[in-house]
Amino acid sequence: MSDLLKQLEDRSGNACELCSSTDTLEQKVELAVYEVPESPKNVKDISILACKVCREQLEDHSKIDVNHWRALNDSMWSTIPAVQVVVYRMLDQLKAEGWPQDLLDMMYLEDDTRNWAEEGIQRGPQIIHRDVNGNILKRGDSVVIIKDLDVKGSSLIAKRGTAVRNISLVHDNADQIEGRVGPTQVVLLTQYVKKTSGE
Structure with a gap:
């Protein structure tokens, strides 16, 4: 086992730092090191411990299951900057759902951590839902x-x-x-x- 993996296991209590999944008798969640993309050179701790489900969805956005990420409601309060960055980026990606935007509004990040998080956000074309008359639709509308x-x-x-x-x-x-x-x-x-x- 690598020193880094051991450190992350100790830090997280052998749980995914995003969704809190742990190995059980029935299921192995395959915890492993996930290195945060687009990390600045001057940050030492750029890795988190993440389960297979979280890693797959972070690496392949077509596999995203929105409900899986409701666990960010808890992990957003982590004091680990690398965890905060991944949580912030995922909430930003899902914010059209409504509830992730609420969590983003509550999240507190130090300026350096926020800049790190913002730099890695893929700013593609924004998806805007409009009705037949061109009115913008939001979650919760009728x-x-x-x-x-x-x-x-x-x-x-x-x-x-x-x-x-x-x-x-x-x-x-x-x-x-x-x-x-x-x-x-x-x-x-x-x-x-x-x-x-x-x-």
Whole structure:
């Protein structure tokens, strides 16, 4: 075992520093060293202990499971700068979901740590969800369906005029939102919904 791995295991109590996963009799979470990308040269501790699930999603954004990252609610309070940087970057990436933005607003970082975190953020084109009239949609908004829509994989038809409340946004697709039509959670195309006035 490397000295670094041993140090990180001791520091974290043998738990993933992002989601707190630990090895159990049923499951090995495969804890390993994760080096924080885009780290400044003058920072000594640039690694964290992370489980296989966290590492895979950090390295391949197409594998991101938003619900897995709800654990950041706890790890955001870590006093380890390298952990804070990874948490901050992931929350920033997921902020269209709503709750990660709330956590970002609560997070406190020293200036040096914030600069480190900001430098590694991939600033791609921002994904903005808009309704049929061009109004910006946010998580929690209410919309009305403007056309009868077949719901894939079911016999359900989402009728024109149906109100869909408390929508969520598909974080990697500006043309899709999610909401409940009756008892069913469905994906809706933004071109077929209209934001409710007064929202």
